[in-house]
Amino acid sequence: MDIEFIITVGIAFVLFAVVGTYAGRKVKTKSDYYVYGRQAPTILVVGSLVASYLSTVAFMGEMGFAYDGYVIPLLTLCIMAGGGYVIGSLYFGRYLRRSEVLTMPEYFGIRFGSPALRLITALIVVFGIGAYLIAVNQGLGLLMEELFGIPYVAGIAIAVVVYGSFTLYAGSRGVLITDTMMFLIFTVSGALVAPFVFSRAGGWMTGLEKLATLPERPGALDWGGRIGEGAAFSSQANAVIWAFALGIVWFLVVGTSPWQVSRYQMARNEHTVVRSGLFAMLSYAGLYVFLPFAAATVAVFDPNIEPSERVLIKLASEHEVIPLWLGTLVIVGIFSAALSSCSTFLSLVGFSVSNDIIPFIEEKWGRKGAGEAFSDKKALAIARAAMLGVAAVAFLLTIKPAPAILWIGYFAATIFACAWGILAFASVHWARVTRAGAIASVLAGVLSLLLVEALITWGGLVLPFWLDPAFIGIGSSVAGLVIGSLLTRPTESELDYRTRLLTPTEISLERAPRHEYVFSRNLALFAMGAGVLFTIVLLGWYYVAYSNAV
Numbered sequence: 001m002d003i004e005f006i007i008t009v010g011i012a013f014v015l016f017a018v019v020g021t022y023a024g025r026k027v028k029t030k031s032d033y034y035v036y037g038r039q040a041p042t043i044l045v046v047g048s049l050v051a052s053y054l055s056t057v058a059f060m061g062e063m064g065f066a067y068d069g070y071v072i073p074l075l076t077l078c079i080m081a082g083g084g085y086v087i088g089s090l091y092f093g094r095y096l097r098r099s100e101v102l103t104m105p106e107y108f109g110i111r112f113g114s115p116a117l118r119l120i121t122a123l124i125v126v127f128g129i130g131a132y133l134i135a136v137n138q139g140l141g142l143l144m145e146e147l148f149g150i151p152y153v154a155g156i157a158i159a160v161v162v163y164g165s166f167t168l169y170a171g172s173r174g175v176l177i178t179d180t181m182m183f184l185i186f187t188v189s190g191a192l193v194a195p196f197v198f199s200r201a202g203g204w205m206t207g208l209e210k211l212a213t214l215p216e217r218p219g220a221l222d223w224g225g226r227i228g229e230g231a232a233f234s235s236q237a238n239a240v241i242w243a244f245a246l247g248i249v250w251f252l253v254v255g256t257s258p259w260q261v262s263r264y265q266m267a268r269n270e271h272t273v274v275r276s277g278l279f280a281m282l283s284y285a286g287l288y289v290f291l292p293f294a295a296a297t298v299a300v301f302d303p304n305i306e307p308s309e310r311v312l313i314k315l316a317s318e319h320e321v322i323p324l325w326l327g328t329l330v331i332v333g334i335f336s337a338a339l340s341s342c343s344t345f346l347s348l349v350g351f352s353v354s355n356d357i358i359p360f361i362e363e364k365w366g367r368k369g370a371g372e373a374f375s376d377k378k379a380l381a382i383a384r385a386a387m388l389g390v391a392a393v394a395f396l397l398t399i400k401p402a403p404a405i406l407w408i409g410y411f412a413a414t415i416f417a418c419a420w421g422i423l424a425f426a427s428v429h430w431a432r433v434t435r436a437g438a439i440a441s442v443l444a445g446v447l448s449l450l451l452v453e454a455l456i457t458w459g460g461l462v463l464p465f466w467l468d469p470a471f472i473g474i475g476s477s478v479a480g481l482v483i484g485s486l487l488t489r490p491t492e493s494e495l496d497y498r499t500r501l502l503t504p505t506e507i508s509l510e511r512a513p514r515h516e517y518v519f520s521r522n523l524a525l526f527a528m529g530a531g532v533l534f535t536i537v538l539l540g541w542y543y544v545a546y547s548n549a550v
Contacts, residue, residue, distance in 0.1 A: 020166025047180025088255025089277025
């Protein structure tokens with residue numbers, strides 16, 4: 001590994017830690033620490049939305065998946081997921097911002113007047129995001145070991161100290177600012193990789209034509225990707241069903257998961273929420289229109305990268321394809337994507353422990369009323385102590401590396417889609433939903449998913465290719481929601497709270513100045529035009545090249 005890589009990554013680590021920690025000087029209250037004082041501008045919300053979504057799961061797992069010959073299934077999944085930014089911000093995120101809660105479990109607990117539901121959802125946050133945090137921690141440790149020769153455990157320790165320092169001290173302020181810095185780095189580096197890869201393969205169209213007929217990747221550009229011996233799927237139909245199943249899951253994850261919609265809680269107003277969703281979708285779509293094709297096309301001149309998750313790392317560290325300066329930027333970008341996700345995940349788990357779980361314990365088994373009596377000073381101390389404990393536990397659980405970073409991340413995300421992917425929207429837009437329906441929805445979705453996954457892993461259960469476990473979890477969640485709500489009636493307090501959610505406020509879309517509305521409307525029209533442009537590019541680039549080759 002060139003000394004330039006080590007120096008640059010070291011400088012980036014120090015810079016992130018210093019900037020993030022410096023941001024903590026303005027943290028005085030719980031609102032500052034948890035939700036940036038609800039004053040975050042659009043650029044910071046967008047940066048954190050995309051940075052917390054893209055991690056080693058994306059730049060290692062998904063790019064390796066594309067390299068293995070599954071570009072179109074991956075692209076199908078990503079197109080569906082990107083829509084979650086727009087739908088999630090418009091139909092849930094802005095109402096969550098209007099509720100002025102500090103965490104999602106707090107929202108569900110207050111919305112349905114149920115401390116039990118608040119505790120259940122908080123535990124799901126700790127378990128699900130904790131699993132995702134462990135997966136990304138593993139990616140960081142493996143990166144440090146492979147690139148710099150640092151022992152795996154020592155690499156994780158360094159990473160935890162870096163992102164833990166500013167997350168612990170500065171809370172959401174440090175996370176949003178560093179997320180945006182990292183977002184700019186990996187977006188620029190990822191966008192610049194594609195031209196060099198296709199140049200090495202003989203050109204944009206030529207590279208894809210070669211990939212479509214590559215003996216080592218039969219069917220790499222087919223609608224279902226590569227099949228045959230050693231393939232991930234038994235048929236192309238199986239691959240497409242998988243892509244749609246995970247597309248639905250990730251649509252719900254992007255639209256309702258804590259590490260996405262919590263960013264909207266920090267926005268200045270509801271126009272900032274909607275604009276952030278639109279900009280995040282455009283940024284994500286723009287990157288994924290080109291980067292997975294580039295990762296797949298590497299197989300044209302280097303078809304034997306093992307494991308495939310190393311594809312971008314090998315591109316960056318071996319300078320026959322991309323120059324040293326870009327390789328250095330790519331490596332920093334991959335580290336940035338991982339660090340940004342880890343800081344977001346750590347903060348959310350710590351926030352749920354300190355804001356939802358500890359107050360419940362205090363209220364239930366401690367002094368009556370203690371759970372509501374925390375001063376800002378005490379609340380900050382508890383939040384930081386909880387976050388320190390979470391960081392320590394995550395480090396200990398990551399010491400022994402486990403394979404399949406991509407699949408661990410996907411499973412963790414599926415938990416949230418099954419828990420409240422539907423309930424989140426229903427809590428705003430269905431007047432009939434009740435406390436019983438909400439609790440039944442969350443428990444049925446999560447428990448059915450875990451049961452099916454356990455039976456598949458240890459019980460020998462084989463499901464038909466069209467029945468993904470995510471479908472069972474989401475279907476169970478919907479059944480629990482409908483049955484539980486129809487068998488009971490919403491209370492007056494539940495109806496009153498929903499009415500308050502639907503009532504426009506000073507920060508809402510409906511009551512903003514006209515120039516705010518005009519800008520948001522024009523941005524929406526621009527996003528629609530960009531979607532048409534992306535479609536034309538894909539048809540004119542991928543489809544023509546594929547047709548010529550076939």
